[in-house]
Amino acid sequence: MPSQAELKDKFIGTFIGLALGDALGAPYEGGFIERFLWKFFSKTPTGKMRWTDDTQMSIDLAESILKKNNIDQNYLALKFASSYKWSRGYGPAASKVLKSIKKGVNWKVANRQTYKEGSLGNGGAMRSTILALIYSQNSALLTKEITKATQITHAHPLAIEGAVLVGKAVSLALNNIDALEVIKIVVQNSKTEIFKKKAEVSLEWLKDKLDISPKDVSKNLGNGIKATDSCITAIYLGLRFRSKSFNELIKFTRKCGGDVDTLCSMSGAIWGAFNGFKNIPKELFDDLEDGSRIKSLACNLYETKIQISEKIN
Ligand code: F2R
Ligand code: MG
Ligand code: MG
Numbered sequence: 001m002p003s004q005a006e007l008k009d010k011f012i013g014t015f016i017g018l019a020l021g022d023a024l025g026a027p028y029e030g031g032f033i034e035r036f037l038w039k040f041f042s043k044t045p046t047g048k049m050r051w052t053d054d055t056q057m058s059i060d061l062a063e064s065i066l067k068k069n070n071i072d073q074n075y076l077a078l079k080f081a082s083s084y085k086w087s088r089g090y091g092p093a094a095s096k097v098l099k100s101i102k103k104g105v106n107w108k109v110a111n112r113q114t115y116k117e118g119s120l121g122n123g124g125a126m127r128s129t130i131l132a133l134i135y136s137q138n139s140a141l142l143t144k145e146i147t148k149a150t151q152i153t154h155a156h157p158l159a160i161e162g163a164v165l166v167g168k169a170v171s172l173a174l175n176n177i178d179a180l181e182v183i184k185i186v187v188q189n190s191k192t193e194i195f196k197k198k199a200e201v202s203l204e205w206l207k208d209k210l211d212i213s214p215k216d217v218s219k220n221l222g223n224g225i226k227a228t229d230s231c232i233t234a235i236y237l238g239l240r241f242r243s244k245s246f247n248e249l250i251k252f253t254r255k256c257g258g259d260v261d262t263l264c265s266m267s268g269a270i271w272g273a274f275n276g277f278k279n280i281p282k283e284l285f286d287d288l289e290d291g292s293r294i295k296s297l298a299c300n301l302y303e304t305k306i307q308i309s310e311k312i313n
Contacts, residue, residue, distance in 0.1 A: 002176055008302045009276040010174050011133055015298040016291065017272025018058055018129050018265050020284055021250065023049040025264030026089070028254045034089075041087045048289045053090040054126040054265040055294075056083055061130045061149055062297045066304060071131075071148040077107035080152065089261075091225060093119040097153045111155045118155025122227045124163035125150075125234075126262050129269040132170035133298075134305050138312060142167055154227075161191055162227030165199075166266050169235045173273035179239040180206055186235055198222070198232035206239055214255035223258030234263050238270025246271060246280050 002010060027038055029052075044050050060083050064076045081101035084090065090098065093114040100110035111118050128146045135142035143164050150163040165186055172182045183203045190196035198221050205212055212220075221236055222229030233256070241249035249271050253264045272280065277295070285291050 002174070006276065007174070008299065009278055010273055011302045011305075012277035012295050012298040013272035013275060013280060014129060014133060014170060014174070014269050015058070015062070015272070015294050015301075016277055016280055016285060016288070017246070017268035017270075019051050019055040019291075019294050020049075020246075020280065020288055021253075021264035021266070021268025022054040022261050023051040023288055024250050024268075024284070025254060025261035026050070026052050028257070028260040029089075029262075030259070038089070041089075044289045048291075049287050050289050051088075052261050053088045053094070053123070054262055056085075056088050057123070057127045058130050059083075059294070059297065061127050062301055065130065065134060066297070066300055069304065069308065071145050073107065073148055073152055076149065077101050077152045091119070091121045091123055093121060094123045094153050107152045111151065111153055115156065117157075118151070118159065119153065120156035120158040120226055120228065121154060122159070122162060122225060122230045122259065122262055122266075124154040124159045125166040125227055125231045126265055128163040128167035129170045129266070129273075130301070132167040132174065132273070133301050134308060136171035136174045136305075137309060139168070139171070141312070142171055156227075158192065158194075159227045161195060162231035165189060165195060166231050166235060166270075169238065169270050170273045173238070173242075173270050176274075179242045183235070183239055186232070194228045195232060198228075199235075202232060202236040202239070205236070214252060214257070218256045218258060223256045223260075223263060225259045225262070230259050230262055231266070234266035235270065237263065237267035238274075241267070241271060242274050246275070246284070 060079045064079050081098045084098040097110045101107050131145045146163050146167045147160050150160045187199040190199050221233040237253055
């Protein structure tokens, strides 16, 4: 178990790892059009690296927990909707959900307007890290709260399963669980064949310390926008680079292609949960949009976690 000081540093490392991964991966996300468009939005007016929807929705979730002390789905739905900005690069179905909620449609209706079963994109997984910070000591509550936070925009069971698996990996990293043990737990917790198979492949690769190329990582685990094509990939990357530098993780993940901002963001959060803020390069943090605000949110989440844990125990 980490000491209290170490845990606080890990909270900051997790949230900053998420936001930095997002901002550093964004210029490499998608195809030619997405990359070209991002050139116009990649910097803030003061020249900092701008982050995307992955970080915006994580900030919304963090602020919502700080306000309500738990997941209040109606409040969180309005919070997501009021922060929506086209230029943050939200997914197509997620954009429609948020615009509908803004117009007054109930989230339980809005989240099934595009797909009857709901979206199976990785939009729930990209923010589930925040709940791992709060519920890292209670696996059942972690699953329950991630489900509630995900289904507002992503009702599909695969989106929820991916979000739970990413959240679990972050929570285990916060608790200093060995990387091989983490992937074994991910295999055990995978309910559907598609996640389980990819987690088993990751386990074999990690066990044998194989030097798999970015191309083969993408080919076998996926690099797409769907939860099934990105969640296990990000978990694998976070675990593989657990004892290497943050820069090495980002350099490799950028080469995986596809949904790079989200792969860097989710694996960056796992890396940060293992290694803490103290190991994140200072010059990257200094160059990040709203770095101090995100750091302060992480500190406040740490205080809230202590209060919530005292109530639960
Ligand atoms: N929006 C982006 N990137 C733009 C690049 C998109 C690229 N052209 C591509 O399509 O690969 N990034 C941000 O969006 C991702 C998170 O997405 P989220 O919030 O899950 O979005 P959405 O729209 O709900 O789902 C994404 C796509 O998945 C497919 N899909 C979802 N549910 C489906 C279903 N039930 N049946 C079939 N397909 C489904 C659709 O193609 C959705 O558009 C992150 O990468 C974030 O950075
Ligand atoms: Mg994004
Ligand atoms: Mg993305």
